[in-house]
Amino acid sequence: MSHNDQRKPRPRPTISDVARLAGVSISTVSRVLNDTAPVSPEVEQRVLQAIEMLNYTPHLAARNLAVRKTETIGLLLPEVGNNFFAPLLRGVENAIRPTEYQLLVHASLRVPDPVPWRHSPIGEHNADGMLVFVNSIDPAELLRNYERGFPMVLLFFPPPPHARIPYVGFDNTTGLCQVVEHLVQVHGRRRIVYLRGPLGNVDSDEREAAFRQTMERLGVPVYPELVARGNYSAYGGEQAIQELIDRGVDFDAVFAGDDDAATGVLAALRRSGRAVPEDVAVVGFDDIPFSVHLNPPLTTVHAPVEQAGYVAASKLLSLLAGETPELATRLPVELVIRQSCGCNRA
Amino acid sequence: MSHNDQRKPRPRPTISDVARLAGVSISTVSRVLNDTAPVSPEVEQRVLQAIEMLNYTPHLAARNLAVRKTETIGLLLPEVGNNFFAPLLRGVENAIRPTEYQLLVHASLRVPDPVPWRHSPIGEHNADGMLVFVNSIDPAELLRNYERGFPMVLLFFPPPPHARIPYVGFDNTTGLCQVVEHLVQVHGRRRIVYLRGPLGNVDSDEREAAFRQTMERLGVPVYPELVARGNYSAYGGEQAIQELIDRGVDFDAVFAGDDDAATGVLAALRRSGRAVPEDVAVVGFDDIPFSVHLNPPLTTVHAPVEQAGYVAASKLLSLLAGETPELATRLPVELVIRQSCGCNRA
DNA sequence: GCGTTTTCTGAAAGCGCTTTCAGAATAGCA
DNA sequence: TGCTATTCTGAAAGCGCTTTCAGAAAACGC
Structure with missing residues (x-):
């Protein structure tokens, strides 16, 4: 018999619990949470206190459904194998840090599921846009996403012909x-x-x-x-x-x-x-x-590499903000001379 | 003036579009999607055809809200800095690959937001459970999550006293x-x-x-x-x-x-x-x-390290399945003798 | 043939939040 | 004081899906 040692959670407080405790409607709580309309200082104070007392955190899926956005950026990688990954992720994280986006990472080539409604592990069903690392997506899938207007930025490979997808590479x-x-x-x-x-x-x-x-x-x-x-x-x-x-x-x-x-x-x-x-x-x-x-x-x-991640994520944020980032970015590289060539520098 | 070069997407097909095209109710479509109740073969075929024609993908937030699960596992890391990260992630991905879970990675110590309803970047608002890497969470936050019954597995540090949280480390x-x-x-x-x-x-x-x-x-x-x-x-x-x-x-x-x-x-x-x-x-x-x-x-x-990731993720999956994994796992290590000690092995 | 059980399906409620519209109260101005 | 504008708030609808309940039809057994 299985027995779960973790204690059963009380149901999570909802916006309705906060509203009840503060003596206001859920509309008012939402207004305080999102600063979308004026709320009197006295009411706001009551709402904030209720939030704190209940340790309330908004349910992200509910919010995402209502606003029709996921507030998530996807990063699609092939199997994690080399030393590229840590600096790349660091760059991406640095770019999205000041925003409200969360980063969803998919880092393997999963076996395709035998059901017709399951496509890429990352797509418009769970992200607002994504960064695609070379060799991590089927070209047909890439094109489908593009045709649906799903914002993407490519890393280290150019887009298919006629597809205007921004990409970042090295010179x-x-x-x-x-x-x-x-x-x-x-x-x-x-x-x-x-x-x-x-x-x-x-x-x-x-x-x-x-x-x-x-x-x-x-x-x-x-x-x-x-x-x-x-x-x-x-x-x-x-x-x-x-x-x-x-x-x-x-x-x-x-x-x-x-x-x-x-x-x-x-x-x-x-x-x-x-x-x-x-x-x-x-x-x-x-x-x-x-x-x-x-x-x-x-x-x-x-x-x-870190800069590549940063630039790619910045481009995607631009796309998501309705802007038009530069299509192709070639980051400058530089020969670092040490000793294996025959020079004598450290 | 900003101008978005990405084409405007048609609204995504919903379950209602599929139902309409197949000439059935949305309940029936849901049953086909999730295999939750018998549907006649003829009706199922019509539904699958409609799904394929519309290229329908379920809206994840809607599903998550309805089933009250996120189907997401969080991985909380400190700033990505060393060579631990790639093998660790590979191990985690290997463990969750056969499941329906997606992996949400948070890899920086974000500045805490000045609003009282924003806690950890990963928590029960956006994940069903999480793996916590040493030095990536405030101890009070860890305890709060534990007291709420949020499933967690710790990597390379033991839980606070009296908290029964599984952890994985090395011997x-x-x-x-x-x-x-x-x-x-x-x-x-x-x-x-x-x-x-x-x-x-x-x-x-x-x-x-x-x-x-x-x-x-x-x-x-x-x-x-x-x-x-x-x-x-x-x-x-x-x-x-x-x-x-x-x-x-x-x-x-x-x-x-x-x-x-x-x-x-x-x-x-x-x-x-x-x-x-x-x-x-x-x-x-x-x-x-x-x-x-x-x-x-x-x-x-x-x-x-890769095995540590795998074991940790496996423990978390066990917790999520209502099981009780072993609390403390010490993975065996092994001295690999090469030459820097004075031996002459490659 | 009749009564019971099983299979299949649709309508309705609801998950937790956001947003809009309507209305009440307050403030400002002539 | 009366009229208009502004501020503030609650009720209701809805986001896209899951699940339950009710009912109809088909199948089964006597």
Whole structure:
């Protein structure tokens, strides 16, 4: 037999209880709560006292139903896996902190339910708008939401053609341009490995295009055998480099794709007796907190993830306020030079 | 002038629209949606077709109001700052995935609003129960929630006296015992620095007690000048060790408190020309993903954070189902030996 | 065939709040 | 003092859904 050790709650006080105790109507209590119409100071005082005595908190669902808003912002994420998440959430929280919105987070790819009225875990049934992280929503679902006028802001991927959905990303082109210039012009590297992110990842594609463009501009060939897939993970980075080494491929630098992958790259190089940066220079992307502590401290492109979260949430708040935020925002990135490239900065 | 580029939404279809199209009452539609009473197959088919044609999704607030449940689990966190968060959330999500609950995350210490009816960001006004992370709720608020019978599970701190609230933590005692034994018995260290976590942190206090107890059992003195505060941060760890070094204090090992602090400890030692582990052994706690990539790879106590999230959420689901979960759960930890202690394992 | 039970369905009430309209009381002005 | 405007308040309707009760029709058993 189950027995609930938690004590049974008295029913929650309602607005009617407050009204009764204060000797007024529920309309008056609502007016005091929401400051929607004048109430005499004496009555207001009685209402506030009743609220305090009863420890009354408004029932959010009732309020949401009556005002036809959820006062909730959704954040749709894929499976939580990397170091992006904490700074992103921090940025989002910083933006919504002064508002009345609450943040609903969905962070997994749930198995679709076999009932036709259950769509995305976050949508207009439970939020006023949402932030959508790359790879966390079915494109058809995204389009459906857009066509219904559900406010959204995209993170790290652009909207479908003809859909005017604001999005926030990084200036991948400038970042990769800086990486290549630094490796080629400062350190004289000529055989540079490019590790891709996951298949179909927009950031990865953009970074690769910029990589190729800059290499061509500088007159350095991109060898096909030097392009592999690190999948933005330590494991992927390590496997990819180990494979190149096993195949006897010659290279003097690695752009690892991101910092997670860079750690795997460093491990594979260390295990194979390659010195970093003397034999092989290594550069990452993200500048996660740990990168400075690696050995050698990682040269990487600093991507302002927290700011991305803040900007995205700010755009969504604008949309919700009936404004028109800028459609595409590319946050500037910056090459942070430490030691893994061959420089000697901390 | 503001102009909203998002197209105006048609009003959302309601249950009445579905009923009208299917030629039945809203009661029947509700019965089909919720499988609460028999409906003839012919009628059910008509209803499902209407739902699909109208792309109907139930209005969550209406449903919540009618059933007097929110079908929401709250997760109350302090400011998102460390590497705990992603695995914790992953564990929570894994537990609630097969259920109908949605996860509401509050991850900042908002300034309290100056209105008397606004309490905790998460409470019975917007959730059916919540997980409370250490240092994320005012103790009076916690007690108030408990007295109202609001289901809660605590993460990494025990409940107030006489409050029977389930909690999940780690077996700090065994973890620290293993650390001390390893440093003393295997590596012969005698002057071990203990870096504390934030003031009042339960984990920190428990680990210190176990540290002292094991040191005494092994006949190794705990020198007062070797106990300092690293605050569970890289910065704190670095500052604390730098100060000991500056004061000329002699030590041959450091228990850093957690892995974040250990990175700071490594940095300070490196800058001061101390070799790790030859001159000073270093041990952390948590085993965050990056620890294996440090130089040297960090010997640390593996704490199953994801499992903690999973167990905590499972306990809360039990409470919500009217069951009585085990009150205190201590998850086992395990010393993961790498190289920073003086061993030579990867 | 008749009485009883089961299946199915719609109407009405209600969840807890917001908002609008009507009316009473008060204040201001000529 | 009388008229008009303003302030304040309560009653009622409604947000979109769930649930209960009543009643009709069908099925079952003797």
